[in-house]
Amino acid sequence: MAELLTVQDLVVRFRTMGLFKALVRGVRDPFIDAVLGVSFAMKSGETFGLVGESGSGKTTLGRAINGLVTAQAGSIRFDGQEVLDLGEKALKPIRRDVAMMFQDPVASLSPRLTVRSLLTEPFRIHGLHDRDLNGEARRLLGLVGLNESFFGRYPHELSGGQARRVGVARALSLSPKLIIADEPTAGLDVSVQGEVLNLMARLQRELGLTYLVITHNLPVIRHISDRIAIMYLGRFVETGPTGTVFRRPYHPYTKALIAAVPEPDPDRRREIIKLTGEVPSLAKRPKGCEFHTRCPFAQVKCRTETPQPQQMADGHWVRCHFPLAAPTADAA
Amino acid sequence: MPAQLSDTLTTPAAALRREGFLGQAQRFSRDPLGMLGLILVTLIILAAIFADILAPYGPAAIDVKARLAAPTFEHPLGTDQLGRDVLSRVLYGGRIALEVALVCISVSLGLGLVLGMLAGYGPRWLDNALILIFDAVRSFPVIMFALAVVTLVGPSLETIELIIIVTSIPGYARIVRTQTLSLKNNEFILAERSLGAGIWRVLSVHIMPNVIGPLLILASMDVPVVVTIEAGLSFLGLGVRPPTPSWGSILNDGYAFIRNTPWLVIAGGVPLILTTLGFTFLGEALRDIFDPKLRKG
Incomplete structure (x- = not known):
């Protein structure tokens, strides 16, 4: 189509x-x-x-x-x-x-x-x-x-x-x-x-x-x-089919967002990424990867180089230097 | 009509609107000053409309034998220095005063509404340009401006009307502009624009009904101001030309003949006072009911 x-x-x-x-x-x-x-x-x-x-x-x-x-x-x-x-x-x-x-x-x-x-x-x-x-x-x-x-x-x-x-x-x-x-x-x-x-x-x-x-x-x-895009400071950080993005997020921000949704089942164990700090002001856009100021996995490269979108799976794109590798605990 | 006067921007007004027209009329009738204002305004308007029926003589008819007469049964308010019946002149003078008020306020209200909405909704440069003009006009002292214009153009009823219209547009336009600015980025305006509505449709269908209420209240409080300016200029001999009657020229005659009779001053002054009080009370009562937030600055 x-x-x-x-x-x-x-x-x-x-x-x-x-x-x-x-x-x-x-x-x-x-x-x-x-x-x-x-x-x-x-x-x-x-x-x-x-x-x-x-x-x-x-x-x-x-x-x-x-x-x-x-x-x-x-x-x-x-x-x-x-x-x-x-x-x-x-x-x-x-x-x-x-x-x-x-x-x-x-x-x-x-x-x-x-x-x-x-x-x-x-x-x-x-x-x-x-x-x-x-x-x-x-x-x-x-x-x-x-x-x-x-x-x-x-x-x-x-x-x-x-x-x-x-x-x-x-x-x-x-x-x-x-x-x-x-x-x-x-x-x-x-x-x-x-x-x-x-x-x-x-x-x-x-x-x-x-x-x-x-x-x-x-x-x-x-x-x-059917498909979603996650936005952070005016950029798409991750795009893909809804099911895949929720099951297997590659961007730390996506993962943090998903982890922040209240879970009705108290016994379910989840891997939580805690975000600290505030969203930076658009007037002072961070250099390199915009998310590095709050990313728990940020490295030197993230402060200087802007990541380009890369395809992880069919139609699933992420904009991150170090996409999350390990399958997450709440994979269902 | 008054049911539409309320203002959506103020929550108390929105709450009031739900009471409906009857509830508002009831609140109005509990305000004694407001009722007094309404009665005065009604009487003044009726007297002006039916002046030719009510007046015992023509406004320029001269009774040479009774000049500067005190009130009698024949001349209920006495006569002036030419022997003209003062009651008749006061009634016809009311016509002039209200006609000036009606013409000036409706024209300046209309123009102020359009200019104010354009300033508020239009591009930034237009807003700045219009505001500059409004403030420049507002900074003239009205009477000085009037004297200058009359000196240039010559005194007449039209000159007075022109002066009043020009000087009162900025007041209305500013109010409308502020209201428009606060409405401009509301979601319902965005929604209409997203449907493809052009600027004129947005202004006339979606912004105007929301700004007109407070404006009408303001206009009713401006009637005495306009009446006083007309009377003031006529008093100075710069307004209505004789022999047309005006409360201002009656006052001026009274001033000249104050040693002979006090009746001219009383006959010219009392209607002015009553008009001012009537419209002010009415306007304030309307404002308190429909728009408690609006205070004339």
């Missing part, structure tokens, strides 16, 4: 201070790299998971694909078309095909619009006035398991789970090919999280959707993704 989305060496930089201020302070490079040289490809119909701590650049990456933040270098090809240098106007048709779901279910709905207006807004934006808007809204609500009684409600009158369903319905409105879901389960309690994930899985089966799921929640990502 052809690649739906190909991202090559993507770089997103944010200005930290104005031109003048930078000149006065003698800062030669007043930028931070939120996303630095990220490459991946997604096939139609698959679910790709993006995992990382806060500030690792995963949300920025998702927004760059939709054109909400501008990328400085690299390439984003969607359905064979380069999107990176398109202006707002040229992006509009692309945005019909790439829908987004945002972190906060309630705050991502315009507070003064009713559910009906929220769901018909995408059609108005794209000038599709010939459609039966009420019918479309009814159909979308039906898809996510809500009914017409919600038409007149405002976002603040919805529960978190209901608002999330409305968000999903809105994302589906223009029959997109790709849905970028930024923390689809954030702020929902566990039972509702499950409902939302099952809903997303059902819609994927029924409508042949492709998901890019961004989250810091490892159990969620393990549940729904």
